[in-house]
Amino acid sequence: MTLPATFRDSAPGRQVSRVGTFAVDAARALRDRRTWGPLLLDQMRRLGVASVPIALFIALFTGIVLALLSKYIFTGAVPIYFVGTLVGKSIMLELGPVLTGMALAGRVGANIAAELGTMRVTEQVDALETLAYDKYAYLVVPRVLAGTLMFPVVTALAVALGVSAGYLTSLNLLDLSSAEFIKGLQIFYKFKDIWYGLVKAASFGAAVTLLGCLQGLATSGGAAGVGRRTTLAVVYGCEAILVLDAFWAVVLL
Amino acid sequence: MIRFQDVRKAFGEKVVLDGLTLDIPEGETTVLIGFSGSGKSVLIKHVVGLLTPDAGSVTVDDEVVHQLDWDGLTALRSKIGYVFQFAALFDSMTIGDNIRLGLARRGLEPGEIEERVAQSLSVVDLKGTEEHYPAELSGGMRKRVGVARAIALRPRYILYDEPTTGLDPVTSAVIDQLMIRVREQYGTTAIVVTHDMRSAYTVGDRIAMLYEGRIRQVGTVQEIQQTEDPVVRQFIEGRPTLPGAADTTALSAGGV
Numbered sequence: 001m002t003l004p005a006t007f008r009d010s011a012p013g014r015q016v017s018r019v020g021t022f023a024v025d026a027a028r029a030l031r032d033r034r035t036w037g038p039l040l041l042d043q044m045r046r047l048g049v050a051s052v053p054i055a056l057f058i059a060l061f062t063g064i065v066l067a068l069l070s071k072y073i074f075t076g077a078v079p080i081y082f083v084g085t086l087v088g089k090s091i092m093l094e095l096g097p098v099l100t101g102m103a104l105a106g107r108v109g110a111n112i113a114a115e116l117g118t119m120r121v122t123e124q125v126d127a128l129e130t131l132a133y134d135k136y137a138y139l140v141v142p143r144v145l146a147g148t149l150m151f152p153v154v155t156a157l158a159v160a161l162g163v164s165a166g167y168l169t170s171l172n173l174l175d176l177s178s179a180e181f182i183k184g185l186q187i188f189y190k191f192k193d194i195w196y197g198l199v200k201a202a203s204f205g206a207a208v209t210l211l212g213c214l215q216g217l218a219t220s221g222g223a224a225g226v227g228r229r230t231t232l233a234v235v236y237g238c239e240a241i242l243v244l245d246a247f248w249a250v251v252l253l
Numbered sequence: 254m255i256r257f258q259d260v261r262k263a264f265g266e267k268v269v270l271d272g273l274t275l276d277i278p279e280g281e282t283t284v285l286i287g288f289s290g291s292g293k294s295v296l297i298k299h300v301v302g303l304l305t306p307d308a309g310s311v312t313v314d315d316e317v318v319h320q321l322d323w324d325g326l327t328a329l330r331s332k333i334g335y336v337f338q339f340a341a342l343f344d345s346m347t348i349g350d351n352i353r354l355g356l357a358r359r360g361l362e363p364g365e366i367e368e369r370v371a372q373s374l375s376v377v378d379l380k381g382t383e384e385h386y387p388a389e390l391s392g393g394m395r396k397r398v399g400v401a402r403a404i405a406l407r408p409r410y411i412l413y414d415e416p417t418t419g420l421d422p423v424t425s426a427v428i429d430q431l432m433i434r435v436r437e438q439y440g441t442t443a444i445v446v447t448h449d450m451r452s453a454y455t456v457g458d459r460i461a462m463l464y465e466g467r468i469r470q471v472g473t474v475q476e477i478q479q480t481e482d483p484v485v486r487q488f489i490e491g492r493p494t495l496p497g498a499a500d501t502t503a504l505s506a507g508g509v
Contacts, residue, residue: 123341130301130335131355131406132327 022214026144029136039142047108047143047209048150052157054107055100059158062095063087063165071174083176084184087166092193096159098245101204104151105237109212112143113233116216117226125217140213144206151205152198159197192252200248207240254279255300255410255444259309261466262295269295271466272309282436282443284457286450286488291463293446294338297412300444301333302326313410331359334403334441338415340395342387342402348374349383352402359406373405374398376438377431393424397431404435411435413445417452429455450489454478462488 007013029036070083116139119125125135163185170176215233219225255277262270269292277283285293298304299311305319312318313329321329342351349370356366374380377397387395396416403411413432417425429452436443447453453460454474461471462485470477470485480486483495 119343122339122344123337124343126298126303127335127337127341127343129303130330130333131402132330132358133354134323134327 019210019214022140023210026136026140026210026213029134029141032134032137032141035133035137036141036145039138040145043142043146044150047104047111047146048154051104051107051150051154054103055154055158056161058099058103059091059096059162060165062099063091063162063167064169066090066095066162067166067169067174071170080174080176081180081184081187083170083174084167084181085187086184087170087181088163088185089188089193091162091166092159092197094197094245096162097155097197097200097204098241100155100158101151101201101208101241102238104147104154104205105208105241106234108147109208109233109237110230112209112212113216113219113230114226116213117219117229120217120219121222121225135217139217140210143213144209147205147209148202149205151208152201155197155201196248196252199252200245203244203248204241207244208237211236211240254312254314255442256312257296257299257309258312260296260299260306260311261308262292262299262304262306268466270306273463273467274309275461275468275471277442277444278459279442280440281458282432282445282456284445284447284453284460285463286448286453286460287463288488289448292466293463294414296463297335297414297444297446300410300412301330301335331406332409334406334408334411336396336399336403336411336413336416338418340387340399342395342398344387346386347383348379348385348387348390348398351387351398352405355402355406369405373401376404376434377401378427393420393427396420396428400428400431400435404439404441407439408441411441411443413443413447415446415448417447417449425449425452426455428452432456448488450491 008017066087067083070086071080073086074080074082116125119128119139125139128135128138167178167181167185170181171178212233215229215236219229221228257273257275260270260273261268273296275283285296287293295304299306299318300313302318302321310317310319313333316325316329318326318329342348343354346354352370352373353366356369361369370383371380374382377400379394379397379401382390382394382398387398390398400413400416416428416432420428432443432445433456435441443456445453445456457474459471459473460477462469462477464484470480470482472480477485477489480489486492487495
């Protein structure tokens with residue numbers, strides 16, 4: 001598939017083209033499993049497991065605030081058990097994946113761009129290539145795969161905690177019974193509510209890590225260059241999450 | 254044999270290599286000298302495919318580097334060792350792992366890898382540093398580890414990028430002796446990029462001067478020492494001006 005010439009020559013068009021070319025090179029490196037295979041678990045730990053605390057912290061307060069907001073919005077007009085519906089649906093479908101994605105775009109995207117950027121300006125990436133390693137197989141593929149696999153796991157944990165926080169808040173601060181909250185949670189529940197959020201999270205993980213790697217490997221100009229590329233990785237990561245969020249809403253809802 | 258033929262490379266408006274031609278004979282050490290920013294490092298990066306020429310070609314053992322596919326490039330890189338200016342050691346790995354990384358890529362048995370790691374560190378007089386991290390070593394020691402990492406692969410060619418820059422005279426002399434030892438022990442063909450003339454005279458069989466994107470002069474150490482070329486004389490004598498000139502024309506033209 002080729003892009004229209006006018007778009008291709010524009011600044012956003014060139015960005016999209018760069019990302020596309022980078023993604024194709026990374027996909028080509030997938031066949032070099034001997035290189036990326038042994039590195040994958042370590043990256044899953046570094047990018048995923050280490051991100052759990054920040055994701056849970058955000059989810060905890062999101063769940064509390066959502067429950068309180070629901071009660072405020074529904075007062076007198078809507079049955080109170082709909083608090084459970086709103087908390088469950090909005091955390092599972094939207095806030096869980098997007099807020100977790102945003103937090104990880106900052107933590108993971110910046111981490112990857114700074115690490116690879118420093119490796120680039122100190123010629124460690126060149127050294128890797130002269131040792132006959134494919135930089136995509138060694139540096140990019142394990143990070144992108146780890147992000148794609150671990151963002152849904154972290155998001156699932158965040159969703160579970162967010163809904164639990166909403167549940168406990170409803171019981172203790174809103175005078176809802178456990179049965180009412182669970183009734184609200186179940187009333188419009190579909191299995192899609194779960195997998196939709198996780199599919200989104202996987203795509204956010206792929207985008208954030210891919211953009212972090214791209215910015216890191218494009219670094220030049222020493223410490224200032226590393227700082228600039230790290231900032232761009234976070235900004236583009238957050239933008240990509242919002243664009244993908246809209247994309248999945250159009251395609252899957 | 255490494256052959257540069259009419260190589261041209263520009264970065265934006267700045268032309269760094271402008272039709273450069275040079276042959277690197279087998280088994281010899283060719284020293285590449287030139288002003289800072291004249292393109293010496295850029296030139297040797299073409300040999301391992303880290304850069305591709307805008308025009309012309311670089312051939313290694315009759316293979317045109319920029320025409321190789323990924324497998325071809327991997328095979329080529331397997332026979333070239335590269336010692337970087339600031340060593341470019343992987344700072345998250347121990348010294349031992351830095352050396353093991355390249356060996357593991359070649360599919361050697363674990364026993365042979367350990368043997369080569371120990372032997373390479375012994376050649377550079379750094380036995381017992383395997384478990385240290387690069388940040389724990391001095392600049393000179395890191396450069397020696399860089400050499401150890403390169404020679405562990407038993408390369409046919411070694412490219413040294415400013416191996417003595419930033420080192421004190423004694424450590425520089427140690428690195429010079431190390432380069433000579435590597436050539437004698439392994440018979441490697443080497444290109445040494447430097448602007449340290451003492452080092453150039455010590456390790457070089459031939460010296461080539463890069464100036465304004467081309468080879469200004471190439472010859473034996475003796476031929477270079479006796480040259481009448483004013484630009485080469487200015488460089489090897491470290492004069493601020495061309496012999497007999499009142500300004501620093503050559504200096505500014507050389508990219509300093």
